[in-house]
Amino acid sequence: KAGVTQTPRYLIKTRGQQVTLSCSPISGHRSVSWYQQTPGQGLQFLFEYFSETQRNKGNFPGRFSGRQFSNSRSEMNVSTLELGDSALYLCASSPRDRGYEQYFGPGTRLTVT
Amino acid sequence: GQQVMQIPQYQHVQEGEDFTTYCNSSTTLSNIQWYKQRPGGHPVFLIQLVKSGEVKKQKRLTFQFGEAKKNSSLHITATQTTDVGTYFCAGGTGNTGKLIFGQGTTLQVKP
Numbered sequence: 001k002a003g004v005t006q007t008p009r010y011l012i013k014t015r016g017q018q019v020t021l022s023c024s025p026i027s028g029h030r031s032v033s034w035y036q037q038t039p040g041q042g043l044q045f046l047f048e049y050f051s052e053t054q055r056n057k058g059n060f061p062g063r064f065s066g067r068q069f070s071n072s073r074s075e076m077n078v079s080t081l082e083l084g085d086s087a088l089y090l091c092a093s094s095p096r097d098r099g100y101e102q103y104f105g106p107g108t109r110l111t112v113t
Numbered sequence: 114g115q116q117v118m119q120i121p122q123y124q125h126v127q128e129g130e131d132f133t134t135y136c137n138s139s140t141t142l143s144n145i146q147w148y149k150q151r152p153g154g155h156p157v158f159l160i161q162l163v164k165s166g167e168v169k170k171q172k173r174l175t176f177q178f179g180e181a182k183k184n185s186s187l188h189i190t191a192t193q194t195t196d197v198g199t200y201f202c203a204g205g206t207g208n209t210g211k212l213i214f215g216q217g218t219t220l221q222v223k224p
Contacts, residue, residue: 043214056211104155
C-alpha cells in the first residue's frame with residue numbers, strides 16, 4: 001500500500017505571498033492531520049479533518065486554513081506568509097476515525113524569504 | 114493549555130548501553146503514542162498505549178503508560194547504531210485525532 005504523499009516537497013516563497021500544500025493519505029484512511037515542525041517549537045498540531053469536516057484546530061492564526069475533499073485528499077493554505085512560517089509541514093493520515101496511530105508523509109519544506 | 118514535556122532533550126550513549134526517555138503530561142491522556150524520526154526523515158509510528166499501567170514490548174524497546182495516564186516512558190535495552198534518531202511521545206485526549214507532541218529526545222549512539 002502506498003504511503004502518505006505530499007506535494008511539493010520543497011517550496012521557497014516570499015513574505016506576503018500565499019501557499020497551498022497538498023496531501024494524499026493512505027488509501028482507505030479518512031482522517032488527515034497537519035503538523036508544523038520547527039527546531040524551536042517542535043511538532044505542533046495545526047488541524048485535523050475527517051470526512052471533509054475540520055474536527056480539531058490547533059493554536060495557529062487564521063492565516064492557516066485547510067480543507068479535505070471527498071476522496072480524503074487534503075490541502076492546507078497559508079496566506080500572507082511571514083518569515084516565521086518557515087518550517088517542515090507534515091501531513092498524517094489515520095486508519096481510524098478517532099485518531100489512533102498516525103502515518104506521516106515526508107513533509108513539505110517551506111522556506112519564506 | 115495542555116502540555117507534554119519530554120526529557121532528556123539529548124542523550125549520547127555507547128553502543129550496548131541502555132537508554133530511557135520520559136514523558137509527562139499536564140493533563141490525563143486517553144492514549145499515548147510513540148514515534149521515531151530519523152535525521153532528515155519523518156516521524157514513524159512505533160506504538161500506542163491506552164490502558165492505565167500498560168506495558169508493551171517490541172524486541173529491545175519497552176513502553177510504559179503510568180497508572181494516572183499522565184506519564185510514559187520508552188526504554189531501549191542494549192542500544193545499537195540503528196537506534197539513532199529522535200523519539201517523540203504524543204498524547205491524545207478524548208475522542209479526537211489531535212496529538213500533543215513532546216519536544217523529543219535525540220539519541221546518539223557511539224559505536
